[in-house]
Amino acid sequence: MTRIFGDVRAVLTAGPMTLFALLMPVRGAEAGEESGAPTGIPDPSIATSLPAHGDPTGVRKALAGVGITYGVNYTGDVLGNVSGGVRQSTHYTGLAELYTDVDFDKLSGWRGLTFHASGYQIHGTSISGENLGSLAAVSNIEAYPSTRLFELWLEQKLLNDKLAIRFGQLAADAEFFIAEGGGNFIDSTFGWTTISSDNIPVGGPIYPIATPGVRVSFEPSDSVKIMAGLWNGDPVGPCPEDLDPGQCNEDGLDFRLKDPPLLIVEGAYSYNKEGAGLPGTIKIGGWRHFGDFDDLRRDENGGLLGASGGDPLRHNGNHGLYAVLDQMIYRLPGADATKGISMFARVAGGPSDRNQIDFYADAGLVFTGMIAARPSDVLGIAFAYSRISNDASGFDRDSVLSIVRNYESVLEISYTAEIMGGWTLQPDFQYFWNPGGNVPDETGVRSVDNATVLGLRTSISY
Numbered sequence: 001m002t003r004i005f006g007d008v009r010a011v012l013t014a015g016p017m018t019l020f021a022l023l024m025p026v027r028g029a030e031a032g033e034e035s036g037a038p039t040g041i042p043d044p045s046i047a048t049s050l051p052a053h054g055d056p057t058g059v060r061k062a063l064a065g066v067g068i069t070y071g072v073n074y075t076g077d078v079l080g081n082v083s084g085g086v087r088q089s090t091h092y093t094g095l096a097e098l099y100t101d102v103d104f105d106k107l108s109g110w111r112g113l114t115f116h117a118s119g120y121q122i123h124g125t126s127i128s129g130e131n132l133g134s135l136a137a138v139s140n141i142e143a144y145p146s147t148r149l150f151e152l153w154l155e156q157k158l159l160n161d162k163l164a165i166r167f168g169q170l171a172a173d174a175e176f177f178i179a180e181g182g183g184n185f186i187d188s189t190f191g192w193t194t195i196s197s198d199n200i201p202v203g204g205p206i207y208p209i210a211t212p213g214v215r216v217s218f219e220p221s222d223s224v225k226i227m228a229g230l231w232n233g234d235p236v237g238p239c240p241e242d243l244d245p246g247q248c249n250e251d252g253l254d255f256r257l258k259d260p261p262l263l264i265v266e267g268a269y270s271y272n273k274e275g276a277g278l279p280g281t282i283k284i285g286g287w288r289h290f291g292d293f294d295d296l297r298r299d300e301n302g303g304l305l306g307a308s309g310g311d312p313l314r315h316n317g318n319h320g321l322y323a324v325l326d327q328m329i330y331r332l333p334g335a336d337a338t339k340g341i342s343m344f345a346r347v348a349g350g351p352s353d354r355n356q357i358d359f360y361a362d363a364g365l366v367f368t369g370m371i372a373a374r375p376s377d378v379l380g381i382a383f384a385y386s387r388i389s390n391d392a393s394g395f396d397r398d399s400v401l402s403i404v405r406n407y408e409s410v411l412e413i414s415y416t417a418e419i420m421g422g423w424t425l426q427p428d429f430q431y432f433w434n435p436g437g438n439v440p441d442e443t444g445v446r447s448v449d450n451a452t453v454l455g456l457r458t459s460i461s462y
Helices: 002-012 016-023 059-065 104-108 127-132 180-184 194-199 390-398
Strands: 068-085 090-103 113-124 146-158 163-170 211-218 224-232 261-271 280-299 312-331 340-349 357-368 378-388 407-420 423-433 449-461
Touching: 059 068, 068 127, 068 423, 090 104, 090 127, 104 113, 127 449, 180 340, 180 357, 180 378, 194 312, 194 340, 194 357, 194 378, 280 390
Parallel strands: none
Antiparallel strands: 068 090, 068 449, 090 113, 113 146, 146 163, 163 211, 211 224, 224 261, 261 280, 280 312, 312 340, 340 357, 357 378, 378 407, 407 423, 423 449
C-alpha cells in the first residue's frame, strides 16, 4: 500500500496536464508491457519512437503500476468523389479518440474488475451525406461534429476469467458482428454493416452514440465463445427528421433507459489457433428489437401505402440473422502467425416487410507483410452488396415512381503503410454502384450516378 500511494502521489504532483491526460479516454490499453513490467504505453504507439519512450517523467509507467492506463488516437480523412454522386468536392473528417482503463486488481486487489471510459471529439464534414447520399458511409469516422462521451462501463470476470459481465454505456459494434479482416478498411459497412445500421433504430448502440446495456460473455474453452448483449434500443429517442441523431444526444450523456430493448446473441468457434493449420473463426448470430416498426408497403387496412397514402401497418418487433467467417488462407514462410493472406465474408438477412434492406453480403482479402522490408503494411480489397427489400421496391412501383430502388454495392481497395510504430498512412479507393440503393438525383428523372471516391487516411496513436 505504501508503494501504491507513493506512485499515486508522484502522479498528483506531476502537474495539471498529467491529471487532464488521466481523464482522457482508445482501445488496447492492456498492451505495451515489456518483460512483465507495465509501461502504460499502448501497442502500437508513436510514444515508442519518442525520447524516453514518450514518458519522460515516468508518469505513464507509474500509473500503469497501479493499474491505470490512458491514451490518445487521432484519425483524419481527406476524401473526394472525382466522379458520380450528387456533386463532386473534397471533404475532411477528423476524430480524436481518448480513453482511460483501470485494472482494479492492481489498484485495490479486486480481482477481475476493470473500468473503461472513452470519448470523442469529432469534426469535419460528411462526403457521404453531402456528395453521395449513400447507404454505406464512405468513412467509418463520419458523424455529427461534437465532443461526446462514448463508452463508460465496468466489467467483472469470474470462473477463472471464462465468464465476463460488462455493464454501463456500451457499444454493440465493439464486439458483435465483427469480421476481423474488415477492420482494415475505411468504408463503414466493413465494420457495422449497412443492414444493421439501416434496420435498427439510429443504427443501434454504435459509434458515435453508445447506450446503457449489459453484455455477458462465456468462453468454456479456447475455441468456443458465446456472447449476449441487451441494450436500451434507441440511443437518441424521439428526434425530428430534419436533425442528425447526433444532435439529439449531442454530448452522449442522455443515458436513455425507457426505450424498447435490443438483444444480440452470437456464438463463435475458432480453430487452429495454436496448431500448424491455418487459423479461422466462424460466428453465427442474430438480433431482435422489441419496438414497433412500420410496414414499408401495406397500410393499416391491408391496402397499398403507395396508392392509399394512409397510415402504415405496424409490426411488433424486428429481427435479423447473420454469419461471419474469418480465415487465413496463406501464411508467409518463417513469419509470425499474423503475416500472410486472410479472407473474410459475412451474410445477413431480415424481414422484407419492415426493413429497407433485407439481404447483405460482403467479402474481402487482406495481405499483411507481403513486402519483406515493410512487414506491418497491409493491402486490402473488399466488396459489399446491400439489397433493397421487395417491399421497399414494391412501394416505389405502387407509387408509380420512374426510379425503383434495388441495391447498393461498394468496392474498396486500400493500402495501409506504417510510417513508424503508431503512425500509418492509408491511400484509399472506393467505387459505389447505385449510391442510396438507386435513388433519383436532383432532376427527379435520373438515378444518382455511380461514384468514384479517392482519399487518404492518417492514423496516429499515442
